[in-house]
Amino acid sequence: MKIVDLIAWFEEWANPAWQESWDNCGWQIEPGVLQEEARVLICLTPTLAVMQEAIAHQKAGIPVNLIFAHHPLIFSPPKSLRSGNPIAEMARLAFIHNIGIYSAHTNFDQVQDGTADVLAQILELQQVSPIVPTQPGLGYGRVGLLKSSFALKELLATIQSRLAPPALIISPTADLEQKLDKIAVLGGSGASFISAVVKTGAQAYLTSDCKFHQFQESRDRDLILIDAGHYATERPACDRLVQKFRTVNLDWVQLSQQDEDFRLFVQ
Template sequence: MKIADLISWFEAWANPAWCESWDNCGWQIEPGVLQEPARVLVCLTPTLAVMQEAIAVNANLIFAHHPLIFSPLKSLCGGEAIADMAKLAFTHNIGVYTAHTNFDQVDDGTADVLAQILKLQEVAPIVLTQGGLGYGRVGLLEPFLTLQELLTTIQARLAPPNLIFSPTADLQQKISRVAVLGGSGASYISAVVKTGAQAYLTSDCKFHQFQESRDRGLILIDAGHYATERPACDRLVQKFRSLNLDWVELSQEDEDFRQFFQ
């Protein structure tokens, strides 16, 4: 399958027109690879390390969740990460394509994969956008779990380096309804409360957002940005493999950008 055909297939599923006005979905760098057979390296975040990996494995497309170019550029200077990536992309004929907030909304996107990992039932979006799709997912745990069991399950299935949760007096509280949203989801706390969820798995939550959730009767669980979004990248690799591409793999150079002192 040619890269142009792969992108057409993807955009029919996760239309880049659905991305938010502040976002930057679609082609970040297209050095003239559209008619090439697709050799795809999927990653969460496009970095110089991922570009070097793409060069090493002879990939011609980096398919990323996070945008490479987020704010309008005023210059490109050697020694800066984006400029160096652009130089390498054109030198080695490697495209960089991003699916961000459009990928967040769809079935088998970032939130939906989290819901599947937790085996939620009767799943619906936290906030509807179009055609039954939307941001986040909320559903039922069957069977119910205690909070302790839910936290243990999240730790086992997502392997976050640090799992943070709201203060609670009872780890044996039964949890039946859970909301999930990969990446930075604290701005959806009010919407989650309206769904009747008892616990909300997301990331990048601040001190006062934990306070707000506690005061509103919602258990906030922060598993980190990387741990909550990387699984959807793995799912994307599986979907691409079903298309019989020349080559597709998940990046081994993706970074969490954080370390925790033990």
């Protein structure tokens, strides 16, 4: 499948028109690869490490020509491109090595098998619906019922084993023996959705990037807040994207091994 056809197929599923006004989904850099057979490296964040990984594959005989990322490379127009600037360096390498960079961010967050939906599947939630619907069948986050009542400590153990976060932050007054039935999830920075989660009746909310006073707010509203980190809550959807891309018989598609969490937890 050519890159132009792969992107058209993807955009029928996760239309860039659904992105938020502040977002920058779609082509970040397109160096003239649209008519080439797609050989795709999928990542959470397009970094120089991922670009070097793609170049290493080229040198090994695999002509990778597309980095498909969840996070945009460019959120706002840079005022200049200068040597030593990471975006400038990514652009330089992209054109030298003929590697496109495409991002699917808030449009991918909303869809079936997107970031939130994959988290709901990992926790085996049932009767799932969006926390905040945006249009029929789409929306941000997911809320659903556990297959059977879990104690909070069992839910935390499940999150640890299936998402492998470097650490979990939870509401300090949470009762680890409390039985849970209804859970909300949202990959990435989801603290702004706390009020919407409370309205769903969820007892616990798995997300990331929560601040001190957001834990206070959740405690005061009887919601158990679970912060598993940005990387751990969004990386699984990238793996799912690899699986979906394989269904369209690409010549080559692989999950990046150089994606970075950007945080180191010191024991």
